[in-house]
Amino acid sequence: MTPPDFDVLVVGSGPAGVAAAFPLVEAGWRVAMVDGGAQPGTDVPDGEYLDLRATDPGQARWLLGADLHALRAAEANSPKFRAATLAFAFRDFAAANRVVAQRFALVGSMAVGGLSNAWGCGVTRFAASDWGDASIDARELDAAYASVAARVGLSGAADDDLAAFFGVDDLARGAIPLDRLHAWLAGCYAGSRRAAKADGFRMGRARLAVLAQDAPGGRQGCDARGLCLWGCPRRATYSSRHDLAGLRRHAGFVHLPAHVVERLERGAAGWLARTRGPDGGGKTVAARRVVLAAGTVASTAIAMRSLAGFRAAQLLHLPMAAFALWLPRFTGAHAVPGPATAQLAFTLDGDAPQEVCGYTFSTHGLPMTEFLRHAPLSAAGAAPLLRALLPSCIVANCFLPSRLTRSRVELRDDGTLVVTGGEAEDAAEFGERVRARLAAAFAASGARMLPGSFRRGAAGADVHYAGTMPMRASPRPGECDADGELRGLEGVHLADASALPTLPAKSHTLAVMANAHRIGARLARRLATVPP
Template sequence: MFYVIGSGPAAISAAVALTNRGLPVTILDAGRKLEKERQEILDRLGKLPPGQWPAADLDALRGGDQKTRQGSIHVKLNYGSDYPYATNGTLLDSAEEPPFHYSEARGGLSNVWGASQLPSRAADIEDWPISVADLEPHYRAVFDFMPTSAVNDELAELLPTYTDRGQDLRPSQQAGEFLADLRANREPLRRAGLHFGRSRVAVTAADEARGLGCVHCGLCLYGCPYGLIYSTASTLRRLIEEKKVTYIDRHSVEKLEPTANGVTIIARDLERQQTVTFEAERAFVGTGVLPTAGLVLNSLGAFDQTVEMLDSQYFIYPFFRLRRTPDVRQEELHSLVQAFVEIEDPAISRHLVHLEIFSYSDFLQRALMETPLRFFLRIPWVAEQLFGRLLVVQGFLHSRDSGRLNISLRRNAAGQPHLHVEPQPSRRAWWASIRAGLKLVANARFLGGAPVVPAMQFAEPGRSYHSGGTFPMRSRPGKFETDVLGQPTGLARVHLLDASVFPSIPATTITLTVMANAHRIATEAAKL
């Protein structure tokens, strides 16, 4: 029996690869779910057209202040709930606020991700022991079960789509006009090292079998009432319904012990609060970077030793267009990322700097109404002028340009293991973010607008959730490293699946490459 631990993007991609080969698979998972009362609201909305959605139900799914639910960390809720971040509270030092959160939810952080999909560029993973060519068939395999809006546009030359199944997802009028400005200035932008294209997101734009598709209701950032934004929970549900996997939830794996013929999995039954064991031929771990670090260090007995977590730090700029788009607050639109811009400029970084462009959304308006700007935005003319011109740029840096985090496993006063996480900020990351903003200012006439550089928001290491590298793949792995199949030194037949095994973190979106690499690891390990 092959055991997969977790149900997020990495774990489910491996489960798909294993079941496609007809192998027996058991998934162990904490498996937290949306609260019953919120699920009932969601079920009601899913049966109605948008015009019939009750206002009270919509308010409940929008939730409250997004910034107060997890301390000072700005988190994205799912249907107004913070259940994706709820945990049993034993992994991290309770006296510290973690730099970011992990998930014990069914589907992991795919319940709250931004749904962006981009592959890695060869030059950005040059230090990996595998190549883009090794990942390519697995990028394609992932798109066999995950929807995408990817189209072959200007960006495909730099970052291929690896699929011909992309469904057209109409951008907002504001984003469409922004992209039109970029296309009109394609050549000078290319010479400046600015590449662009429509966003690629994991959304079912049209589902003929179910008779529905994206209705551009603008609620994406709160959670799609029709469930059209992909979560691995949906693939897990299909695997269970088709009886391809055995799913055991309410279990938290605490330790892995290699045996002569496999792996003993020691887990905590969260329902009965008992220790239980499972015997596996191979164990595939895809629980997310922090839980995976805790599990591996505990399994190795590596207390008070430091591993380094890499991060792709992010920054945010408000971007004002010269031309105003009218009536943006009345438009029917989707509120996910609308466009991608890649900066290729060695004066900023040896690697791509990835920019995600967001246009107007109700989510943005509500966020601004929690700031002093609310006094001005209550004036209709001011609101129309601001929202008609305002875009939000979220940028990501390669891990070589970002801060890092030191992680160690310690024992608390009761003798229980917990992780200590210590961020290591980098001035290089701050300067790279500033230079990226100035790069856009220098090309304002071709972009049709410019960012407000002094208004940049800069996130601490770990806040992007684009982290990994704690047990990097090496051709000849040493201590706290893994081979090309994610096997840590000292843990035979255990395969790490998530971004823990990445030797570096490209700026382009992390999840697609996590899924492709997990699919590759499971496919190759199944042959052993």
């Protein structure tokens, strides 16, 4: 019997895959990591956003893309999908993974580093109740948070009303300075917070996976150059793509880019993954255990193709809305350089406390065309109006509870995974209530919600997919245990959001990373107790 090539195969190099791999390679295990292999094509320009916009004659290269990517993606749900520099992070996902979507704005990544190339960098620690009944060792999880946070680099710690909600201030540096609009808004909130809190509204600093200061390893701190939408050229925003260098320093680590796993088969001493490589060529990778971290949808497709009888599951995600706020006193002001990441965050109590969560952003760092398309005026009429108005506006997104979704995944006989979007009957009504309450809450802080600006996103546009194979105290086939080990596919562990038992309206990436690290660390110990 030949021993497998690797102790662990990690499928996916996104935040979850990388987080699971670190404790394994650090324990000396041989780890192979496969991913879609896509790398950036268009460089992010070096400079400050407004300065580049005023002077760079070649700005169409990154604003539109040499192939006019921004126009090709004109109908897409988010400005991010139109950023030419991020096109590589979203390309080819559905076809390569044989996934089709119905009434669902499916987003996934074939990139090295996965969706962390283009994420919003929000970070929260899950509350104990967010883990459902899965018996997760709290101390192990805390240690995992600390370990992951040290690598990622967090900022935004502040003594404010959201410190407990985010729960990461022990791991985070202070915040990047607010721009003047947000500083004014935060000041107004501070003056009226008692009343706001009574209405179930809280505001505070956004906690982010963004470096406030330069870090060892070449990543530089945020200098508020405003290019966040296109991908930070200073690498201040965390991408797991940049963590591969750290993994490669370990002798036992092998990265196999541009290999897509279709299904897993049982091998003589573990698992065999047959991959489709570049130019149709493939490999068979043998490993004692497999960690699936390809992102919820891709991991689910692999698991369903590999586990007979597992054909359908719920798909949790967070309905999303976006709106614009106007701070009248700044009307007519000129645009000022500043960060384009989230600056403030807010929560709203619903049936449960802090059931809705959102972030506010400067309008700076977004092309004006993104606003022009929604204006109830002609383009020629809207342009001078928006020019005078936008520097006095901020934009916000908000995540609504996942209980409002009714989306599902189902495997067809031909191995195609179908994602079908759906929402609860009261989703629209809930959204409308949230709109009215947020409008009132922000009005109390001196910001007017622009009429007609509150829009609920399409199902799936939130890109917070989770919970298809949840961790349970007593898992049934298609669910997993606290080690992420899938019942029915023993030796296959789920490290991405597919294993989350619940999906609270929070940024879940850091929690998923901590859970992946925890699973990786437990695997490292379990591998030692069983001889290869």
